[in-house]
Amino acid sequence: MDVKGMAQTAAALVAGLASFRDDIHIAGLIANACGSARHRELIEDALPPSIPLLAAVPRDPALSLPERHLGLVQAAEIREDLEARFEAGAKALEAAGLLEALAALPPVTFSAPQEQLAAVQPVLKGHTIGVASDAAFSFIYQANLDLLEQMGATLRFFSPLTDSRLPECDALWLPGGYPELHAQILADNSAMRGAIQAFFNADKPILAECGGLLYCLETLTGYDDLTHTMLGLLPGQGAMRGRRGCQGMQTAELPEGPVRGHAHHRSMAEGTPEPIAHGRRQRHPAPGEAIYRQKRLTATYLHLFFPNNPDAVARLFLSDPLLLSPAPAEQQFESEEFIHATQ
Numbered sequence: 001m002d003v004k005g006m007a008q009t010a011a012a013l014v015a016g017l018a019s020f021r022d023d024i025h026i027a028g029l030i031a032n033a034c035g036s037a038r039h040r041e042l043i044e045d046a047l048p049p050s051i052p053l054l055a056a057v058p059r060d061p062a063l064s065l066p067e068r069h070l071g072l073v074q075a076a077e078i079r080e081d082l083e084a085r086f087e088a089g090a091k092a093l094e095a096a097g098l099l100e101a102l103a104a105l106p107p108v109t110f111s112a113p114q115e116q117l118a119a120v121q122p123v124l125k126g127h128t129i130g131v132a133s134d135a136a137f138s139f140i141y142q143a144n145l146d147l148l149e150q151m152g153a154t155l156r157f158f159s160p161l162t163d164s165r166l167p168e169c170d171a172l173w174l175p176g177g178y179p180e181l182h183a184q185i186l187a188d189n190s191a192m193r194g195a196i197q198a199f200f201n202a203d204k205p206i207l208a209e210c211g212g213l214l215y216c217l218e219t220l221t222g223y224d225d226l227t228h229t230m231l232g233l234l235p236g237q238g239a240m241r242g243r244r245g246c247q248g249m250q251t252a253e254l255p256e257g258p259v260r261g262h263a264h265h266r267s268m269a270e271g272t273p274e275p276i277a278h279g280r281r282q283r284h285p286a287p288g289e290a291i292y293r294q295k296r297l298t299a300t301y302l303h304l305f306f307p308n309n310p311d312a313v314a315r316l317f318l319s320d321p322l323l324l325s326p327a328p329a330e331q332q333f334e335s336e337e338f339i340h341a342t343q
Contacts, residue, residue, distance in 0.1 A: 003043060004033040004059065011046035018051055027105050028054040030098065035059055055096035062088045074138060120310045125152030129317055130169035134159035136186060137211055139176035144306040151314055160215065164191035171205040171317040172196070174212030176303055180240050180267065183220050183228040193231055200233045200297060207316050208299040210265055213292075214238040216299050217269060234294050236272035250279030250288040252302050257312030261304040263289050269301075 003010040010031065018026035028051055034040050040056040047053055057063070065085060066073040078085075093099075129148060133140065137160065148155060156167035161182055166172070179186060186193075200206060208216045214230065221227045221239040230238070252259045254277060263279070272292060279288025279302050289301040298316055306313045 001029060001031060002033050003031045003039070004035070007039060007042035008046040010043050011048075014051055015048050018048075026051055028052040028101065030054050030093075030096075031056040033057070033059040052101070054101040055093065055098040057092050057096050060088070060092065063092055120147065120150050122150075122152035123311070123314045124148065124317065127152070127171065127317065127319075128154040128156055128167070128169040130167050130172045131155055131157050132160050132172070132174045132212065133157040134161045135177070136161055136179045136182040137175050137177040137215075139210065139303060141303075141305065144304075147306045147310060147313070148317075151310060153317070160189065160192050160196075161185050162189075164189070164195075166192075166195045166199060170319055172199060172207070173317075174206065174208040174215055176210030176212060176265075179211045179215050179230075180220060180222045183222050183226075183230075186215065186230065187228040193229075196231055197233065200231075200295060203295050205317050205319060206233070206297040206299075207304075208233075208297065209303050210263075210301050213269065213299045213301055214267060216297065217272075233297055234272065234292055234299055236269050238267055238269050240267050248288075249282050250302055251282075252279050252289075252291055252300060252304060253277045254291065254298070254312055254316070256315035257309050259304045259306070259312050260308040261302040263301050264303065265301055 001010060001014065006013075010029075014026070014029050029043075029047065031040060031043055031053060034043075034056040035058075040053070043056070044053040063085065066078060131140070131145070145155060156169055158167050160174075196206075206216075213234075214220050216231050216233040217236045217238045218230060218232045218234075219227050219237045220230050221237070223240045227237075247262075247264050249260070249262050252261055258280075261279070269290075272290065273294070275290035276293045277291040279291070279300070281288045291298065291300040291302070293299075304313070
């Protein structure tokens, strides 16, 4: 826990978290960003006997990772000193006595998962999916890539930032990322924009998620209030909006079948057409994220977790989804913990 600005309050929070759920055992506390030996002492004295202070890591900017809106700066962007930061963190944990504290704890035992992913059929065999992957489009679950390959798809990666043409493919996936940070480059790459527009006009399948949705709109306005031309596959304008946004687990109620996913964005889309469906929130009756469809383009703010409903996902990418049997009911994964663990 980051204990900056807290002493006894940190202990109170830890005690509350430890008793919040009876199916999780808290072995102890690692106090991060501890200001002094006295700070450590105040926290340790306030902790209940059942929750030991395993270590106190001193406050040190060298141990921090850079952040931006939506979270940490991605590893590929800080490659030059990432290992140095990790090494500094490891040394700080060792100096704080964490290794000795962990060695004194009983070993953790794991039970087999109650649910297993259903076996998938090679329904995408012979199909090639182009996947946007670069600094602007990088929010990709490895489990999604693995599933597509297990279903027989060939994946070809391309960069909307630097490539001038699409790879030979039958469908496109434009995942989330940070198009707002690279909007001028995306706008200037008219060759790629033309290639994706031609793909769309040929009525080929495209899935666009979050940042991919923003890329598919007519324009995108960044935090600098500059507006840039995007693909124009979907009517509407995207704009960043400070610290407000939408986060949370939802189920995309697609015509192909329900697929679990989550929303995490600080932008808004205005002037969009009537959605074909909305996400279903876990604990709120209000409609979730809008789901749009133009030709074979499916666009939404939701980041989909493909293994939750492989058949529905296959339909999104197939040129002729009627080749598959009727969509099954949503698969058996009912807890948000499953998706968090898989992510």
